Amino acid sequence: MTDHRFVGRRYESAPFEVTEASIRDFMQAIGDLAEDGELVAPPTYAMVYGSGPIWQLWSDQEVALDVAHLVHAEQSFRFHRPVQPGDRITAEGRITAINERAGMEFVTFELAASDPAGRPVSAATTLFIIRKP
């Protein structure tokens, strides 16, 4: 069981440089090749520029999440503006809840992504479930 005292722990990534290649790789991977003039990242690309804090959480030896039994249970996004090549995005992650129900553990992680001026780009909430080994 993950210790409740880690609720509130924060992780911040180095700024993520959005490139055309990164957006196109993502579009290829998901099979969404639509393009209308300007290249705009697909909405769920938010998990690409937000992946830094998620990896920090997963590899945090103190929190020691059981990643092998981790299931992505729920996901929520709010998109404040489109993301395009040339954007520089900083993502901050925070553990906002750790609960246990029916022998399973529920960990809520919130991501806030912003541009260099501090304006919000997107916000995301992830619910992870740690399955019983």
Next chain:
Amino acid sequence: MSREPSVIPAFERIQVGQSLPELRKTVTVEQIRAYAEASGDRNPIHLDEVFARSVGLPGVIAHGMLTMAFGAQLVTDWLGDRRRMAGFHGRFSGMVLPGDELRCTGTVVAKDADARRLTVEVRVENQKGEKVFNKGVAEVDFATEKEN
């Protein structure tokens, strides 16, 4: 992929209850690997068959976020503009395995004419009719021209 401009919906003509053109996807091991590379999520449950089985899974499974990306594409293909997506959430209600044939469907469930916003329900089912992405809700904004 190019789109016919005529299929892009005008806000005024969109009706509550209307269905979105359905989107079908067949998930492959190659696609899961490509998603791991493109997204940076290289958790071995998506990449290593032996490891996945060792932690009680039937084999490698697709990232939930890949399924959610399909659900988002259902909506943005219909809109013809990724900028109009203001919010998206949902639950991963079943595992997606290589070879699964997914069917993404959506319905307009609310329309706010004053705010020029829509709510679209999104579902993804596998070939057995099991929901793998459930209670999906996309919020669509026709009000603002979002500029960087």
